[in-house]
Amino acid sequence: MAVLVAYASALGSTREIAQHIASRIAVEMGKVECRSVEDIGSVSSYEAVVVGSAIHNQAWLPPAAAFLARHAPELAKRPVWAFSVGMSDALPKPFRKRGAAIQQARLTGVLAKDVPLRGHKLFSGVYEAGQMPAPLRVLFRLTGGQFGDLRDWAAVDAWTDEVTAQLANPAPSAPAGSAPA
Numbered sequence: 001m002a003v004l005v006a007y008a009s010a011l012g013s014t015r016e017i018a019q020h021i022a023s024r025i026a027v028e029m030g031k032v033e034c035r036s037v038e039d040i041g042s043v044s045s046y047e048a049v050v051v052g053s054a055i056h057n058q059a060w061l062p063p064a065a066a067f068l069a070r071h072a073p074e075l076a077k078r079p080v081w082a083f084s085v086g087m088s089d090a091l092p093k094p095f096r097k098r099g100a101a102i103q104q105a106r107l108t109g110v111l112a113k114d115v116p117l118r119g120h121k122l123f124s125g126v127y128e129a130g131q132m133p134a135p136l137r138v139l140f141r142l143t144g145g146q147f148g149d150l151r152d153w154a155a156v157d158a159w160t161d162e163v164t165a166q167l168a169n170p171a172p173s174a175p176a177g178s179a180p181a
């Protein structure tokens, strides 16, 4: 089965998550290509697609949103999973889980308007102090916010394994909207 893992990344952390996902799927499924959304002319040669984007200002990066819109008719004919990479684990601890849940639910709704998704998962990426406007940094730290490489590779692996299991045992038809994976 030919699987595409497509990504949009501004500073590289989403690209590295996509590459990790692609390598892990390849162990079970064989042919997996990992490419920037901007390098993909057509998805018709792939049987399944995983697509992810960094989040900026509560939304996918424009090239990733354009990829979904442009390829929506072809994507709708094959299983599609999505992942988003943000900074919810940088938030002060009391807000992390709730912030992530709200962000994941909101983005799932936005993305599923373009393409039926088998699943959508939110991960944290790399969020360095320099990415936050200077006046906010001190306040953010004082209230328990943190900066750095926040990627939870075990969570990425667990989600990838759920996707791989579904690829290995395809469901009869794609549901409209998103599933838990």
Ligand SMILES: Cc1cc2nc3c(=O)[nH]c(=O)nc-3n(C[C@H](O)[C@H](O)[C@H](O)COP(=O)(O)O)c2cc1C
Residues within 6 Å of the ligand: 008, 009, 010, 011, 012, 013, 014, 015, 054, 055, 056, 057, 058, 059, 085, 086, 087, 088, 124, 125, 126, 127, 128, 131
């Ligand atoms: C300009 C800018 C805006 C951001 N906006 C958000 C946001 O709205 N929500 C969020 O969770 N993370 C936000 N982030 C954090 C990034 O999504 C996070 O750093 C991610 O790892 C970036 O992925 P990349 O390294 O692939 O570009 C923002 C980062 C930058 C630089």
